[in-house]
Amino acid sequence: MASNLQIVVSFLVCGMAMVDAISHSDSIRSGNFSAVAAGHGVCRSVVEPQGYSCSEHKVTTKDGYILSMQRLASMSGSRSRKPVLLQHGLFMDGMTWFLLPPGQNLAFLLADNGYDVWIIHGPVSKGYLVNKLTSVTLLCPIAYMHHMSSLLMRGSIDLFFAEKFLEKMCKLPFAGCNSLMTALSGKNCCLKPSAMDSFLENEPQPTSTKNLLHLSQMVRRGTIAMYDYDNEDKNVKRYGQPTPPVYDMTQIPKDLPLYLTYGSTDAITSAKDVQILLRSLKDHMGGKLVSQFVDNYAHADYVMADNAREKVYEPLLGFLKMYN
Template sequence: MAYTITTKIIVFLYLTSISEAIRNVNSINSRDELSSSPINQVGICSLLIETQGYTCEEHKVTTKDGYILSMQRIPTGQGGKKSDKPPVLLQHGVLMDGGTWVLNSPDESLGFILADNGFDVWIANTRGTNYSRGHTSLNPSDPAYWEWSWDELVAFDLPASIQFVHDQTGQNMHYVGHSLGTLIAFSAFSKDQTLNMLRSAVLLSPIAYLGQISSTLARAGADAFLGEALYWLGLHEFAPRGKAVADLLSVICKMPGNDCSDLMTSFTGQNCCVNSSMTDKFLEHEPQSTAAKNMIHLAQMIRTGAITMYDYGNVDDNEKHYGQSTPPVYDMESIPKDFPMYLGYGGADELADVQDVNTLLKSVKDHDPDKLVVQYQDDYAHADFVFAVNAKKLVYDPLMAFLNLN
């Protein structure tokens, strides 16, 4: 996409501000700052789950490319009743971690609700988040640690997490993903990966296509190549709490038409039913780091409207990585037609925009009708599917009925 004069000026100002920030960076990197914070001295079990009266287990999962991921298990419901239903693996979205599923009260959080209904709950955390920053040979301060996009989540994190739960329980599991957690699932399913260990998949705020995204802030960042600017300047970690990203947001928010008075709403759409009292709790735990390369990959999807592997930007590099001049496509029409899926999307969602979801639905139009459930919630935006106070009645009860049938 060609730069406008305005965009060129904005990018120049942004590069200048980031360059200044880099010159002022001291020897304490963002990982060291996180490690000194009280929140990082404990895990999700002790911080969010055991405090609500639930039993919780902390596990570690090592991917084939060396990343060490944290995983939590809630093996019993409130009162200690042991699960008598299959495992359910919960996968969060971008800039979030597994706390997504247990931040609300027990009667409003899907992780707790599933446990209370007899499911064996497992919570995944992708590489780079607070409790998944380990590696067999790399440190988060190494640029190489952040050399990944969601392609690697498809190829390594997702299979490792699913295999781990399968090995621990001896059972096939249900999968529940939100946002980026749906994208990596769709992409894996399109290559027939991991399906032999899954019973079904629930995909909330489903993302496969982003070309019609209506979030003005997300599109502004993508169109201005601001994620690439971070990467070119050597900032491989996209740390939402860091100065560089704060400067990036400042630039985006100054663009005409962008209202940043409420950042969550500005990015996700107007969430109808998120309790305002949970904002402080949310900010204690989220947002979290991801790779700048991951944000670039998502920006590529916004700019092109396609769902492909990471584009290295030139024929030679794409040939080197893929053996072809353009990145390979994840073909949604290749998802097995008999695999049970439940898709839930909202009319106010500006990230999983209705038009993009409709494109996805057209690509799976030949799916076996009795294996595909689609739920549309007119007033829901992106965060409502995981944080809304009425989600149990509107989303989670139908979701569990689907799981019980599969």
């Protein structure tokens, strides 16, 4: 296997990474890693019909979570470059990367460019990748959320109804899922109808109540901090202090290549909040922090727009090749 890994991460609805030497002998936080039968999983139903090599795996983390993963390569079977981990966002799963057709979605484009592509379903345990990353690409990254303008997203997070609400409303003939998607994520410029159909068939996915509570706290308080138990004794027991610690962006290695891309009409990832994030990374090593501002792009465009390849994925591939 290649010696380093890159990661692309999709936040909320849309991210990616390159990682150091991952192999079958590696583990997630010393957990168990093993191949599983393909069955009717993503490989058999989505990847292999397009002529790509694919294998299904499962990961049992040290804290007991069982995550599914897929590994795919180009139709030639070549994996000459570094491994790439595709991490979906909240309310989504690994199908995020296949909403667009072959030749347009990020997973197949990476495989076609020779990358060893790994798709994960579920969260990565903290601390697993920090010493293995060679670069990180963030699509419409959510960190600070104080300027989130989507009232629908704010309400759904606070009331914990996003998953069922979207599922039911999109199926009503008078509602129109495109209009609902606009209310949720901002005015998307270029959603591909077939990608929207795939979204309705596979998404959204459930998440934990604690995840939603945590998001709600950060939206309401304008902070990027660990989960607040709203009880000083519980916070002290968990963190050793009465209030939850703030995530320290300066702890991100200053020489780690970072690529952030965000859109002008995104109602979830506000450009103002991304600017706050970029300011927190102001001491990052010159040339190692790249940001891309995409005019007229909203949150869903990053995985469902008919021009996502030209607007986002090709510049992203250029960034990865620069640090490959």
